[in-house]
Structure formats: C-alpha cells, structure tokens
Amino acid sequence: MRPAQARLVIGCRMRELREAAGVPLTRAAGMSGWDKGHLSRVERGHTKPSRELIEWYDASFGAGQALVNQLMELDAAVRAGRDMSQRDLRRHVQPVSLGGSVPADHHAEDRAELVGETVPDGTRVAREQPFEKTWQIHNSGERPWRDRWLTRQGAAGAPGWLRSPARERVPDAEPGEVVVVTMQLQAPSQVGASTAYFKITDDAGRLYYPGLESPPMYCTIFTVYDL
Numbered sequence: 001m002r003p004a005q006a007r008l009v010i011g012c013r014m015r016e017l018r019e020a021a022g023v024p025l026t027r028a029a030g031m032s033g034w035d036k037g038h039l040s041r042v043e044r045g046h047t048k049p050s051r052e053l054i055e056w057y058d059a060s061f062g063a064g065q066a067l068v069n070q071l072m073e074l075d076a077a078v079r080a081g082r083d084m085s086q087r088d089l090r091r092h093v094q095p096v097s098l099g100g101s102v103p104a105d106h107h108a109e110d111r112a113e114l115v116g117e118t119v120p121d122g123t124r125v126a127r128e129q130p131f132e133k134t135w136q137i138h139n140s141g142e143r144p145w146r147d148r149w150l151t152r153q154g155a156a157g158a159p160g161w162l163r164s165p166a167r168e169r170v171p172d173a174e175p176g177e178v179v180v181v182t183m184q185l186q187a188p189s190q191v192g193a194s195t196a197y198f199k200i201t202d203d204a205g206r207l208y209y210p211g212l213e214s215p216p217m218y219c220t221i222f223t224v225y226d227l
Contacts (some may be wrong), residue, residue, distance in 0.1 A: 006074040008045030009216065010054075013070060013195065015043040017061040020122075032056050064192020069161050073153065073197075102210060103202035110208060111141030112200055114217055115178060121220040125187040126227050133219050134182045137200075139173040146172050148208065150181045151201040153216055162187065162194040162219065170200060187223045195220045 018028055025043075029036035034053060041047040049057075051071070058067045116136035125131055139145055148170040163186040171179040188194055197216035200208045 003048070003078055004045070005210075006078050007048050009197065010049060010067070010071055010074055011043045011045040013067060014049065014054075014057050017057055017063055017067070017193070018043075021061040023061070028060075031060065062192070064190060064194075066193040066195060070195050070197075073161070101206045103204075103206045103208055105143075105146070105202075106206075106208060107141075107143045109142040111139070112209060113138040113140040117217075119219060119221065121218065122193075123221050124224050124227065125221045127189050127191065127223055127225060128187055130184060130186045131221075132182060132184055134180055135217055136178055136180055137170070137217075138178045139175050142175050144172070144174050145170065145179075147203060148172075149201050149203065149205075150183070150198045150217065151205055153197050153199055162196040162221065164196050164198075164219070167198075167201070167205075183219075185219060187221060189223075191223050191225060193220065193222050 018025070023031075025039055026036055029039055032039070032053070038047065042049045042053065049071075051068070054067045054071050057063065058065055114135060115138045117134065119131065119133040135150070149167040150170055151167040152164055164183060168181055168183045170181055173179045183198075185196065196219045198219075199216050202208070
C-alpha cells in the first residue's frame with residue numbers, strides 16, 4: 001500500500017465517523033481546536049493525521065480505539081508494501097509500477113467492482129461473536145482472473161482488532177462473471193467501531209489494483225456487550 005492510499009483510507013473513515021455523528025466540519029474545527037482547512041485536507045487524504053487528531057476523532061465520535069487501530073494497520077501495510085517493493089527490485093523477479101510491486105500478470109485492462117455484500121457497515125455484533133461476511137465481486141475488465149486472493153491489509157490477528165483470516169481465495173473468473181468470496185470473522189472483545197479492510201492480490205500479496213481509484217473492501221462493525 002502506498003502512503004497516499006493510506007492517507008485516503010483513514011481520511012475517508014474519519015469523515016464517515018464525523019458525518020455519522022451529525023457534526024459539520026466547521027463545528028468539528030471549533031470543538032477540536034484544529035483549523036477547518038487542516039481537517040478538510042486530512043479527510044480528503046491530502047494530509048496524514050497526527051495520532052492526537054486520530055484519538056480526538058475516536059473519543060468525540062464514539063469509535064473507541066477504532067481509528068487508532070486502523071492507523072496502526074495502515075502504517076503496517078505501508079511498511080510491508082515498501083519492503084516488498086525493495087525486495088523485488090533486488091531480486092528483479094516482478095514488474096514494478098509507480099504504486100510498487102504488482103503481480104506478473106498485472107494488466108491495465110483488469111478491473112474489479114464490488115456489486116454486493118452482507119453485514120452492512122455499522123452492523124451491531126456482540127463481543128467476540130463469530131460471523132460470516134460475503135462480498136460479490138464483478139470481473140468488469142477484459143482479463144481472466146486466476147489464482148487470486150482477498151488479502152487483509154495490515155495485521156489480521158492483533159488483540160482488540162476485528163479478527164479475520166490473513167486471506168481468502170477469490171474464485172477464478174472470466175470477464176463479465178461475478179464471484180462470491182466468503183470469510184469467517186470475529187468481533188473483538190473491545191466495545192466500539194472496528195474495521196478490517198482487504199484488497200485483491202496474488203499469492204505473494206502483491207496488489208492487482210494498487211492505485212487510489214481502487215479502494216479496499218471493508219468490513220466495519222460496531223461491537224456491543226450484548227445483543
């Protein structure tokens with residue numbers, strides 16, 4: 001994952017939390033002490049937020065530690081992507097684009113579109129409760145899919161985070177087909193909002209769609225004591 005994409009992801013989640021709380025940007029600036037322009041740049045992914053600002057959003061908009069946890073995951077994904085790019089450059093075994101290492105069969109006419117999912121964002125789940133989520137993904141490009149995976153971006157099993165497998169197999173698909181990926185997840189023990197995000201990769205974890213135009217697929221839940 002590139003730093004620019006990480007900024008966009010965390011910024012979007014910050015904006016979603018603020019808007020879900022019904023707080024306009026001007027009011028958030030007045031409440032927080034940060035300049036409105038700065039908050040706008042952060043939420044649009046132009047500026048990386050400070051840890052202090054992330055903690056303020058978490059506390060002010062009822063997210064517990066969800067944004068802090070997500071920032072840690074994003075930082076880990078950026079470091080992993082950087083390490084993978086450097087390793088491949090040394091080995092000269094994979095093509096490299098401006099976004100970093102990409103699979104050997106990466107192609108500009110390859111497309112993927114999310115067309116349906118279960119467990120909508122904000123679904124309430126009891127603490128440590130296992131649940132199943134599915135994504136319906138359309139091969140909307142001109143290239144067949146072979147040996148692909150929906151891979152967690154960041155850590156998959158850190159305590160207090162939404163738990164998931166590190167990856168799940170994406171069924172092979174011809175152009176125009178829709179495939180279903182099913183994943184078993186588990187709510188954290190911590191009450192509040194939590195998010196896990198995934199992208200389509202090859203077996204080595206290299207992104208098929210590294211650009212900003214292809215956001216991760218999310219699972220966002222709100223963990224409660226009891227249902």
